């Protein structure tokens with residue numbers, strides 16, 4: 001069953017890639033007016049300047065309440081605007097544009113997390129919670145992940161309502177908490193506790209996918225078809241400690257760093273699946289020279305590992321697409337300057353290639369470290385530590401739906417002519433997993449164009465080209481109307 005869906009998906013994408021490439025006369029999209037752009041920018045600014053991190057300073061509810069106010073002020077019926085959640089600081093907002101009559105099709109959900117990753121002022125050149133426009137970019141935490149799309153969708157829903165737009169099926173926007181961390185994941189909670197509010201034929205999740213730019217040239221438009229599995233592991237070395245004036249060979253910090261050095265030098269095996277194969281096949285057609293040759297070489301059987309190594313070195317995100325990755329992200333150890341450490345601990349964050357489970361990777365880490373005195377435990381998203389890890393599976397690529405991919409491809413072509421639309425495996429993880437697990441297909445597409453080497457999500461000086469924001473407004477307005485038909 002899965003396999004046939006899969007082939008169908010690939011045939012479908014191949015078809016659309018061909019159609020896209022052979023269409024010479026591109027239809028023009030209406031451009032968002034200056035007045036509307038000003039409103040969309042104001043919403044974007046407001047969201048960036050509300051701290052929605054999972055920290056004492058952050059509060060998701062402040063942001064969702066602000067958006068709730070916008071919808072109610074604009075005349076949305078209170079019965080179509082729901083603020084709800086399991087925690088007063090983590091309230092989700094679900095907004096509905098109801099169908100004109102009795103809909104024959106289930107709704108479409110636009111799923112947008114509204115929380116962001118922590119950002120420290122000292123690490124940034126601007127204040128991460130201040131919306132700064134500079135040199136053609138918007139700076140601020142969340143400008144790429146994903147308050148750009150939150151704002152674009154809030155704006156789109158407001159505009160559709162203002163114009164009196166009546167879809168033939170309900171359109172739903174869900175702004176949710178704790179995608180990036182925290183104990184109250186809104187997507188998970190809504191699906192489990194209020195399925196009636198978010199039940200849908202399918203989900204569009206702008207948290208992934210988008211247009212890859214290479215020095216301004218659009219290379220490929222990615223639609224997320226599958227994603228890696230996220231897993232954290234707590235690595236602990238324990239020792240009896242002692243006086244630091246009498247060091248011994250056994251030392252918790254050295255034991256831990258020896259293990260981490262092994263991890264630093266280790267590379268998980270090269271792998272491909274049908275989604276990544278199609279992605280690199282489509283990309284090779286857009287590339288030239290050594291890069292194009294290397295992309296074709298990794299598709300050969302057996303794959304050319306030297307070509308994979310060159311591509312990995314040139315572009316770290318390609319490396320992440322080729323294999324499971326595990327990296328040390330946090331470190332703590334010792335209890336006094338003049339004492340031998342009694343414990344040392346690190347967090348290792350893994351992004352697991354589909355087909356492997358977190359427990360399988362835990363066993364591989366234990367084997368790699370080869371130190372029976374180290375403990376390797378699994379840390380859940382909620383922060384609970386356990387001796388074993390789950391056997392959670394990766395998202396199965398959903399069957400393609402023409403009503404999604406026809407307008408997605410057509411509108412992408414109108415904005416970035418000649419750009420092929422291709423399925424991708426997302427290296428990160430998104431809330432799509434919760435809807436996918438509930439049997440609702442998810443398609444990841446942001447319509448945001450970004451330079452490949454300017455992915456600053458979760459990083460410092462996060463920024464978005466102003467022009468990319470404008471184009472996403474044009475896209476989502478037309479896309480929502482196409483899906484609502």
Ligand SMILES: [Zn+2]
Pocket residue numbers: 113145146179207
């Ligand atoms: Zn995100």
